[in-house]
Amino acid sequence: MEDVAARAGVSRALVSLVMRGSPQVSAQRREAVLKAADELGYSPHVMARSLASRTSTVLGVMVNDLRNAFFADVVEALDAAASAAGFDLILNTGGRVPSRESSALRSLLSFRPAGVILLSPVVPAAAIEAAARQCPVVLVSRTSRASGVDTVNDDGEAGAALAVEHLFGLGHRRIAHLDGGAAAGAAARRRGFRRAMRAHGLEPVVVASEHTDAAGAKAVLELLSAGDLPTALVAGNDFNAVGAISALEENGLRVPADVSVVGYDNTSLASLRHLSLTTVDQSRAELGRLALDALLERVRGERASPVRHLLHPSLVVRSTTAPVPVREGKS
Amino acid sequence: MEDVAARAGVSRALVSLVMRGSPQVSAQRREAVLKAADELGYSPHVMARSLASRTSTVLGVMVNDLRNAFFADVVEALDAAASAAGFDLILNTGGRVPSRESSALRSLLSFRPAGVILLSPVVPAAAIEAAARQCPVVLVSRTSRASGVDTVNDDGEAGAALAVEHLFGLGHRRIAHLDGGAAAGAAARRRGFRRAMRAHGLEPVVVASEHTDAAGAKAVLELLSAGDLPTALVAGNDFNAVGAISALEENGLRVPADVSVVGYDNTSLASLRHLSLTTVDQSRAELGRLALDALLERVRGERASPVRHLLHPSLVVRSTTAPVPVREGKS
């Protein structure tokens, strides 16, 4: 910066003004500075800037697993929105291990970020509130009652209900849910499934499972050996659904002719023509965008009261659901 | 920091020493400082630290698309290795658009990172060399001849050859490659396919396609309408393979009974029991780890000469490949 100032024949302060795009610099000087900066290949040192200005242009993002396409998509959206607003992301992973997440969070905070976004964290609420005392915090796929914390969630209850309504409309009455257990969002989906079933006077069947391919297959095998396979399945997520479909087909049952299956998440899997899975979509891009917007509102001091976004999911009907088989329909 | 020093009854410099874990501090003072820091919830300001010490603990990572599971996996590995080494990642996306990538790269460099990792960038070589003059640069899935730049690549040629060898061993002689066009890594795979085929005295058939589900299906339809469907397909990647399989099955052909298909990348797709795709695996975790190791060697000044890693892929044989159909074998 010193060098640029010398080369352009101005003071350091003027260089600073130009680099920040201040309007109160004469066109002549501005050009001289820009030219000098270009010749010297100078670009301002972000860290020094944020130290001096006591403002930060970095946003901390903690994700528990990037290999999970859901979070990868959200982070992608986050990054797009952040860079459009002139912020940079510092990212780390916590792996859904409380101790690792705490240290990841600590490491993010030591950058004195403008704000922090936590994707489906498992750290204790107290840790989140402590973080919120240092900078705005937005939670994705996790709820909080703290007033300094905003949350953005998929309405898993509504999503599961959507699946049930769809199947009910197709004539299905015996519907089972393959439950995701402790996985992110599973509790809400389970709740939504139960509620929607009861609303129709149906008995909700919930089978313990996990959000994986193998677990979906296992759950179906259990249902088969128990001897009363439902006519439709609401899987915990798409992977689970695919596993379930495999197990069904391996046992001579056709999807959707014999059994209908609905997934959840609308991952890239679901749209493959090979699977063409009916599934619940929860726009991950919007999730990311909303989270970033909420954070920036806080950062800019435009809002102090917490906001709780609950995204409305939608159903994407493809080829794994069909009207209930005739025999069933008659019974 | 001032406060901590006051509370512990020591100087700022001593606090600094303790926070950096210097051994030349008496146990008594160390404890007093740690206690004070804890009570005040103090943790050092990373940016101020790196400004003062003229060292950086941030690593810049530019990825073109996180939604691509391949890169998400590499980033995950990068993060794991980085945090183990005490570094933090600042991440942004370039979307394979040269202009966006350049500005993303500029933004990374303005943090004065210890080093930068570029995942399959499309920026001109000159831009990469310019970056390399500022800090060590490691390229993943892209080659470079610049001496300040290390590269880590999957050996796509070897991978495609692996697929051909496998199919050849199963008796296949008419094998086509569904080419990925300009996609990352496609050129090497194409080359490897051609070379391996010629090594067996076979005519390499290359069909233009893309690394997507839909393109794979389209390529198969073209082969079908041309009237000479090969007995085996080496797809550009897993998505492409899945699309191809769909199109084959929709046309009454069985995989692998009639046609064998090999994918590439061993994505989570491939391992689904529903697909159980034979595919080429190029350990993404190792790719990430190697890239980070290479970068850290430079950062620590342990090495000045460039390194060119070429990762050996391996073949994962699942259920989409089988011996050539008998009729073919006789002909």
Place this chain on the structure above:
DNA sequence: GCGCTTGATTAGAGCGCTCCAAAGCTTGTA
């Protein structure tokens, strides 16, 4: 008791920038 070494501690400068208050330069006007 003296200088001397050794290890623990600290003052102070400085990293690259921003920001404030003050200074300099134009104008326009009396």
Place this chain on the structure above:
DNA sequence: TACAAGCTTTGGAGCGCTCTAATCAAGCGC
């Protein structure tokens, strides 16, 4: 010509830390 009013420009302090060199206390041999 003088001077206020506006704009542009600048010096200097300071952001939170590290690092060097200096200081200090304690222990040692003579």
